[in-house]
Amino acid sequence: MAECIDVTLVANAGILVRGGGTGLLVDGIHDQGDHPFDRVDRDTLVRMRQGDAPFQQLEYLLFTHEHPDHFTPGLVMEHLRYRRTKGLFTPDPRCGSVEAVLLARFAGELGVPQWNGSLEPGQAKTYGLGEGLGVTVIGGVHMGKAFTGVRNDSFLVSVGSSNLLFTGDADHVPEHFEKALAGVSLDAAFVNPIFYHNPEGQRCINEVFRPREVVICHLPDREKDTYHLWFTLERALSRHARPGMPVRVLTTDSPSLRFCTERG
Ligand SMILES: [Fe+2]
Numbered sequence: 570m571a572e573c574i575d576v577t578l579v580a581n582a583g584i585l586v587r588g589g590g591t592g593l594l595v596d597g598i599h600d601q602g603d604h605p606f607d608r609v610d611r612d613t614l615v616r617m618r619q620g621d622a623p624f625q626q627l628e629y630l631l632f633t634h635e636h637p638d639h640f641t642p643g644l645v646m647e648h649l650r651y652r653r654t655k656g657l658f659t660p661d662p663r664c665g666s667v668e669a670v671l672l673a674r675f676a677g678e679l680g681v682p683q684w685n686g687s688l689e690p691g692q693a694k695t696y697g698l699g700e701g702l703g704v705t706v707i708g709g710v711h712m713g714k715a716f717t718g719v720r721n722d723s724f725l726v727s728v729g730s731s732n733l734l735f736t737g738d739a740d741h742v743p744e745h746f747e748k749a750l751a752g753v754s755l756d757a758a759f760v761n762p763i764f765y766h767n768p769e770g771q772r773c774i775n776e777v778f779r780p781r782e783v784v785i786c787h788l789p790d791r792e793k794d795t796y797h798l799w800f801t802l803e804r805a806l807s808r809h810a811r812p813g814m815p816v817r818v819l820t821t822d823s824p825s826l827r828f829c830t831e832r833g
Pocket residue numbers: 582636638639738787
């Protein structure tokens with residue numbers, strides 16, 4: 570019997586994961602800031618609150634770091650006013666904005682379980698969330714010289730026998746992932762184009778992640794691509810793509826994937 574997980578791009582690095590009777594959203598509530606990446610539009614936010622397709626099951630909200638193209642705490646607060654959630658994984662609000670502190674306080678008042686990340690690079694914590702569901706938070710730093718002081722948690726999401734890794738904007742440092750992923754068989758690793766392009770990112774993929782496939786997200790519309798990420802990605806694909814490890818790119822034109830594994 571096949572066990573399947575559905576993955577849907579919400580906006581930018583925002584990904585909805587559905588499987589095993591539950592739904593998790595990674596970096597999927599944001600609409601703020603001056604950047605070229607897609608925002609989560611109003612209609613999508615309302616559908617999330619109302620439980621309209623594909624958000625009928627939306628039980629855990631996970632955020633890798635508090636940057637405006639990944640996480641808008643005020644909008645998460647608004648979401649929680651309308652819809653209860655079983656848990657919230659956020660960066661440590663003590664290192665974040667006033668809005669992040671207010672969100673933590675509000676979620677606390679509602680009795681929403683919260684797990685704070687911003688873990689030390691290389692540190693990891695695993696949380697069992699019920700039958701066949703677990704999340705491992707893996708500490709790291711944000712990529713890019715401008716963000717060396719910013720933490721970025723990656724998430725290993727385990728649903729049944731499937732394992733998906735979401736790296737957000739994690740820096741490509743193999744040592745940050747080694748311990749948490751030792752012995753883990755990854756069905757897919759989600760990375761941004763810069764991670765995939767970088768030789769150290771390739772080392773993470775080849776030597777540490779060793780996924781069945783790689784999924785690339787966090788691409789702007791081609792018309793707004795001020796960072797030339799499409800060019801970077803296309804060059805990287807021609808350089809690094811190889812048989813045995815498919816690479817798929819999630820875009821608004823092609824926003825869905827399904828991962829199936831055979832069970833006993
Ligand atoms: Fe980002």
